[in-house]
Amino acid sequence: xxxxxxxxxxxxxxxxxxxxxxSAADExxxxxxxxxxxxxxxxxxxxxxxxxxxxxxNEKNPTVVSIHKSEELAISANLKANNLPTIEFHHPITTLPxxxxxxxxxxxxxxxLFHLYLEHLADNSTDEVQVLCGFMTRHFTPAIIKIxxxxxxxxTQSKAVKKARLVxxxxxxxxxxxxxxxxxxxxxxxFHQYWGVFSANHIDYATQFFIEHMDLSSQPEIVLDLxxxxxxxxxxxxxxxxxxxxxxxxxSFLAVASGQLNVRGENxxxxxxxxxxxxxxxxxxxxxxxxxxxxxxxINIQIPLALFKGCHRSLKVGGSLQLVANxxxxxxVHLDPLFAxxxxxxxxxxxxxxxxxx
Ligand SMILES: C[S@@+](CC[C@H](N)C(=O)[O-])C[C@H]1O[C@@H](n2cnc3c(N)ncnc32)[C@H](O)[C@@H]1O
Numbered sequence: 001x002x003x004x005x006x007x008x009x010x011x012x013x014x015x016x017x018x019x020x021x022x023s024a025a026d027e028x029x030x031x032x033x034x035x036x037x038x039x040x041x042x043x044x045x046x047x048x049x050x051x052x053x054x055x056x057x058n059e060k061n062p063t064v065v066s067i068h069k070s071e072e073l074a075i076s077a078n079l080k081a082n083n084l085p086t087i088e089f090h091h092p093i094t095t096l097p098x099x100x101x102x103x104x105x106x107x108x109x110x111x112x113l114f115h116l117y118l119e120h121l122a123d124n125s126t127d128e129v130q131v132l133c134g135f136m137t138r139h140f141t142p143a144i145i146k147i148x149x150x151x152x153x154x155x156t157q158s159k160a161v162k163k164a165r166l167v168x169x170x171x172x173x174x175x176x177x178x179x180x181x182x183x184x185x186x187x188x189x190x191f192h193q194y195w196g197v198f199s200a201n202h203i204d205y206a207t208q209f210f211i212e213h214m215d216l217s218s219q220p221e222i223v224l225d226l227x228x229x230x231x232x233x234x235x236x237x238x239x240x241x242x243x244x245x246x247x248x249x250x251x252s253f254l255a256v257a258s259g260q261l262n263v264r265g266e267n268x269x270x271x272x273x274x275x276x277x278x279x280x281x282x283x284x285x286x287x288x289x290x291x292x293x294x295x296x297x298x299i300n301i302q303i304p305l306a307l308f309k310g311c312h313r314s315l316k317v318g319g320s321l322q323l324v325a326n327x328x329x330x331x332x333v334h335l336d337p338l339f340a341x342x343x344x345x346x347x348x349x350x351x352x353x354x355x356x357x358x
Pocket of ligand 1: 070198199204207226227228229230231232233249250251252255273274275289290291292293303
């Protein structure tokens with residue numbers, strides 16, 4: 001197969017055009033698909049960030065399992081741009097309509113998420129399923145093999161090609177079912193979260209610092225927890241302001257599903273989305289956030305910066321965006337030109353909490 005036959009773009013919020021929409025690991029997976037002599041009837045794909053695998057394997061009508069809204073939007077845009085048929089997306093906590101017999105996995109940075117992928121594919125595949133997992137060699141850790149061996153008898157590695165490698169999984173084991181949620185206790189509440197959701201072993205320290213210093217004294221009526229993860233910040237907003245209209249939004253399906261376990265109520269709304277287009281201009285009183293700046297193995301502040309613009313648009317005049325950040329990110333430089341006033345609510349040697357007033 002000619003791997004240059006499709007035109008692909010990243011379609012994310014980043015304006016950095018030097019970042020590529022696929023890696024040598026994706027190329028290796030597609031090469032193996034082309035070389036494969038298998039006559040599979042049902043192919044699955046996990047973790048295809050911008051659609052490279054989905055486009056190249058489209059003739060097989062693959063079952064695509066995704067956890068990010070941004071990924072689903074990028075894959076759909078790339079399919080459309082290449083005149084390929086649209087697809088339906090599936091999530092790794094729901095049963096698939098068909099049992100897969102050949103699966104292509106892009107190994108994610110979060111090993112908990114890799115674990116969840118294998119748990120899900122083990123449950124949604126035939127006994128004869130063959131799995132190919134692709135990754136860049138510099139991201140290899142023996143834990144990839146250890147996790148794979150929990151589900152498959154045969155786990156073998158390919159040679160490296162262009163600094164990428166594959167792990168082949170064959171002979172599925174039986175009786176491997178595990179509980180795919182973790183529980184973290186914080187401030188007298190148990191927070192439940194699916195494997196692969198941010199900060200799995202304890203509430204993030206920046207988040208804890210933020211919760212101690214966010215300022216809800218203006219009694220806001222409509223509040224958004226942007227990039228809400230398991231919903232821990234929103235839960236504190238709900239404690240302090242039980243009558244507010246509370247929105248939680250995250251790009252991760254697993255985060256939104258976790259937030260739904262932890263923050264409930266008549267006035268609570270959960271959004272699976274990657275930008276603020278779901279909110280009208282001048283509609284929110286306060287946005288609270290521990291915003292993202294890591295995306296898989298990339299550090300990319302273009303995405304929070306694009307989110308901040310959306311925050312400014314969605315806030316009422318006089319409303320505020322309150323956020324926590326690592327000091328070295330120096331967000332003040334980017335927030336100052338956008339907002340009427342940027343105050344520092346608290347800081348220590350590592351973190352800073354800003355209140356940005358529109
Ligand atoms: C630093 S974590 C904070 C999670 C949670 N608020 C906490 O404090 O534990 C950032 C979150 O941003 C989410 N995220 C990444 N890109 C996003 C986007 N474009 N829109 C909304 N959420 C996004 C990630 O899925 C992750 O849950």
